[in-house]
Amino acid sequence: MSQMREDAAAVALARDGDSEAFRSLVERHSRLVFRVAYRMTGNEADAEDVVQNTFLRAYQQLGRFESRANFGTWVYRIAVNCAIDYMRARPKRESAEEDDVLERAAGGTGQPGAEQLVLAGEIGARVQAALSRLSDMERAAFVMRHYQGFSIEEIGRSLGLKTNATKHSIFRAVRKMRLALEPFVES
Amino acid sequence: MHPTEDDLILHYYGEAGVSSGGRSEAGIDAHLASCGDCRDAFQALGRVMEAIDAAPVPEPGPAFERTVWARLQPALEPRPDPVRFSRLAGVFGGNRENLTGSGLGRALVFAGGLAAVVAGVLVWQLSMAVTRSAADAVADAEAHRERVLLTAVSDHIEQSELVLVELANAETHDGGLDVSLERSTADDLVSAGRLYRETARHTGDLQVAALLDELELVLVEIARGPDALSAEQLQGLRDQIDGQELIFKLRVLAADVRARQQSERSSPGTSKRTL
Numbered sequence: 428m429s430q431m432r433e434d435a436a437a438v439a440l441a442r443d444g445d446s447e448a449f450r451s452l453v454e455r456h457s458r459l460v461f462r463v464a465y466r467m468t469g470n471e472a473d474a475e476d477v478v479q480n481t482f483l484r485a486y487q488q489l490g491r492f493e494s495r496a497n498f499g500t501w502v503y504r505i506a507v508n509c510a511i512d513y514m515r516a517r518p519k520r521e522s523a524e525e526d527d528v529l530e531r532a533a534g535g536t537g538q539p540g541a542e543q544l545v546l547a548g549e550i551g552a553r554v555q556a557a558l559s560r561l562s563d564m565e566r567a568a569f570v571m572r573h574y575q576g577f578s579i580e581e582i583g584r585s586l587g588l589k590t591n592a593t594k595h596s597i598f599r600a601v602r603k604m605r606l607a608l609e610p611f612v613e614s
Numbered sequence: 615m616h617p618t619e620d621d622l623i624l625h626y627y628g629e630a631g632v633s634s635g636g637r638s639e640a641g642i643d644a645h646l647a648s649c650g651d652c653r654d655a656f657q658a659l660g661r662v663m664e665a666i667d668a669a670p671v672p673e674p675g676p677a678f679e680r681t682v683w684a685r686l687q688p689a690l691e692p693r694p695d696p697v698r699f700s701r702l703a704g705v706f707g708g709n710r711e712n713l714t715g716s717g718l719g720r721a722l723v724f725a726g727g728l729a730a731v732v733a734g735v736l737v738w739q740l741s742m743a744v745t746r747s748a749a750d751a752v753a754d755a756e757a758h759r760e761r762v763l764l765t766a767v768s769d770h771i772e773q774s775e776l777v778l779v780e781l782a783n784a785e786t787h788d789g790g791l792d793v794s795l796e797r798s799t800a801d802d803l804v805s806a807g808r809l810y811r812e813t814a815r816h817t818g819d820l821q822v823a824a825l826l827d828e829l830e831l832v833l834v835e836i837a838r839g840p841d842a843l844s845a846e847q848l849q850g851l852r853d854q855i856d857g858q859e860l861i862f863k864l865r866v867l868a869a870d871v872r873a874r875q876q877s878e879r880s881s882p883g884t885s886k887r888t889l
Contacts, residue, residue, distance in 0.1 A: 441747050446690065453686065454679040461678070462671045471672055475682075482686050487769050491776065515869040516876065554669035565624045572627060573666060579629055587779040587861045594624070605662050613658070 430455065434498035442489050449489075451483035453482050456499055460506045467510035469559045477513050481506040503575055504585040511563050511586075530567045545579050557607035567581070568593055616649065617642050622656050626663060767801045767810050768871045774803050774829055775864045777836070778855050793836070793843050800836035807833065821828055828858055 434455070440448035457478055464477035485492075485502050492501055532538055558566055571577040577585070583593040617625070621637050624630040629636035636644075681767045761844050777796050811826040832854055841848065855861065 446687065449690070450683050450687075453683050457679050457682045458674065461674055465671045465732055471674075476676075478682055479685055479689075482682070483689055484772065488772070488776070490775075512865070512869050512872055513673050515865075516873040550665050554666050573663070575828035577629075584779070584783040587775075587782055589783075594620070597627075598623055600618070601659075604666060605659070608662050608665055611659070612661050 430499075431497055433592055434467060436496050438489060438494070438498060441486070444466055449486060451500075452485075452498060456502055457482070459499065460502060463503050463506045463570065463575060464510055465564060466558065466574055467507065468514060469555050473513065473517070476512045477506060480509040480513065500581075503571075504577075504581075507567050507571055507585065509569055510543060518605050526568075550608075553608060554604075557604050560607070561603055562596075564588070565600040565603070567597045568596035569604070615619055616652055617645060619655075619659075622652075622659055626659060651802060674818065693737075746791070763813065764871055764875045766806075768868065768875065770803065770806055770810055771864050771868045771871065772800065774807070774833065777803070778832070778861050778864070781836070781848070782852055782855055782861065784848065786843070786848060790844055792841065793839070794841040796836055797839065797841060800833040804830060804837055805832045822867065825863055827842045829860060829864070832858070832860060 434452060437448040437452050441452065460478050460481050461474055461529035464481070465471065468474050468477060469554050481502060485505050488505070492498065542549065558569070564586065568588075571582045571585065572579065579590060579593050579597070582588070582597075583590050586593065588596065617630075617637055621630060621642060625639060625642045628639065628640050646656055775801050780796055781793065784793075806827050807830050811823050811830070814820070814823040814826060832851070835851065835854065841850075843851070
């Protein structure tokens with residue numbers, strides 16, 4: 428049985444109160460939900476909270492899940508919205524904290540050398556720092572488009588944006604990411 | 615004419631020309647084949663995008679799924695059993711079929727369900743209070759009731775937002791749009807929303823009460839409307855939703871309620887002034 432069919436069957440059972448069926452959905456999708464949540468929040472502890480909130484909300488909204496739909500796609504959309512809500516609710520972090528991430532990644536030097544920059548971990552830290560500087564909506568639209576492969580139309584539907592507004596969120600996000608990363612990538 | 619940076623971004627994602635009068639995928643491909651500057655620009659964009667792809671995400675430990683489930687399971691309430699609920703409605707009204715089929719019936723069932731949950735929580739609190747002081751027990755019961763209500767309101771806001779987002783983004787087919795599901799959900803939400811609005815008024819949370827008022831107007835409009843909306847009717851509804859910035863306001867309120875829930879979890883009783 429394909430995963431989509433297994434998911435649909437598990438959703439049907441979970442709707443009838445079968446908690447083991449819901450558990451199987453959590454086990455199949457929680458790692459991928461964690462990845463989305465991490466891209467959105469930028470740290471593991473927050474991402475874990477978002478994973479919890481996502482599955483709790485998914486459970487409460489199981490009745491609205493359409494059996495023909497893909498559970499994975501549906502739950503990732505919920506994850507993005509949970510992450511937006513979570514970030515709006517949490518206190519704003521000091522921007523110095525983001526700079527710390529870069530400092531740590533660069534081995535404590537203000538201007539890292541080209542050799543260090545090839546390290547995936549460092550690029551990763553710079554990507555995460557650049558993501559954290561996007562607005563919530565830009566980050567959500569960018570993560571959904573770039574990492575999750577949602578179409579612009581699907582993103583607009585999920586975030587309550589019109590197509591043009593969705594496109595502009597993505598354009599702004601890509602421009603900001605380029606500005607932050609191009610010098611390091613090109614070097 | 616050279617493609618713009620926006621055209622190149624859409625082309626990178628394979629969405630050039632989608633839902634717009636912009637350049638098509640094939641048009642940009644043809645241009646890139648003949649223009650070195652644009653090809654360089656597109657490759658530079660690709661290099662940044664690849665670097666973004668390569669950024670690693672920490673891998674959770676092997677027990678991650680088990681941990682998620684262990685934290686989640688206690689928070690999952692049993693899903694409502696429709697058969698049991700219709701029986702409950704029958705007890706309230708004598709005529710099960712008529713009562714569950716109407717908005718009033720659902721309101722009664724919902725009110726009954728909510729009251730049962732709150733009563734259950736209070737009974738449990740009372741039984742725990744045997745070994746503690748009366749003052750502690752009352753404070754705990756209030757804090758617990760607070761949490762139950764916050765969870766219910768949070769769910770109400772999410773479901774309302776979902777209905778509005780669906781309608782704000784739906785497209786008509788053959789001149790019409792089937793909104794029967796949204797209609798029935800809106801009908802349920804109107805009944806529940808009135809309870810929450812009254813609670814908000816009683817607790818002095820006037821901003822929440824005002825927003826629930828605004829929301830009710832739109833939900834009633836949807837609930838009393840036809841099962842299929844014409845393009846004009848849909849546009850009218852969207853104008854109403856956009857004009858009041860309802861989706862945005864609901865998201866702000868949802869975030870606020872969630873913050874209160876978190877604060878309740880970490881220091882029970884601290885958000886007593888609110889719902």
